[in-house]
Amino acid sequence: MTALLFWFNNCKLFVDKYLVIIMPTLLKIANDLAKTFVDANDKKYVAKHITNEINCLIYAATKRPVEYGVKILIIQVIYELINGKSQFQLEDDETILIEPEHISMFAEIGGKLLDKLRVEHEEEEKTASN
Numbered sequence: 001m002t003a004l005l006f007w008f009n010n011c012k013l014f015v016d017k018y019l020v021i022i023m024p025t026l027l028k029i030a031n032d033l034a035k036t037f038v039d040a041n042d043k044k045y046v047a048k049h050i051t052n053e054i055n056c057l058i059y060a061a062t063k064r065p066v067e068y069g070v071k072i073l074i075i076q077v078i079y080e081l082i083n084g085k086s087q088f089q090l091e092d093d094e095t096i097l098i099e100p101e102h103i104s105m106f107a108e109i110g111g112k113l114l115d116k117l118r119v120e121h122e123e124e125e126k127t128a129s130n
């Protein structure tokens with residue numbers, strides 16, 4: 001898999017002198033975004049933040065955005081983390097409390113995120129084919 005270079009929490013990850021990308025995995029990205037969602041008071045604002053973060057992901061080698069399928073995968077992993085199908089990656093002293101309403105909120109918001117990504121993807125395809 002090609003390495004990714006991306007903006008996350010307004011912090012650009014840099015390439016070291018050996019051109020090795022220092023980056024979290026897609027699971028780490030989803031984990032961090034899911035924690036941000038769970039901890040936030042304003043879930044709609046965080047949903048926009050998640051969309052922006054996902055849309056900023058690019059491949060380091062080509063500087064091109066990640067594919068639509070990768071973006072969808074991240075949202076799916078976030079949902080699996082929030083609904084308990086997958087486990088959060090937590091620091092030793094870190095805890096996270098998932099409330100039942102978090103699951104239903106993300107199911108609703110996640111559906112909207114998927115729709116927004118789909119529309120953006122279709123618009124990109126139309127532009128590319130013209």
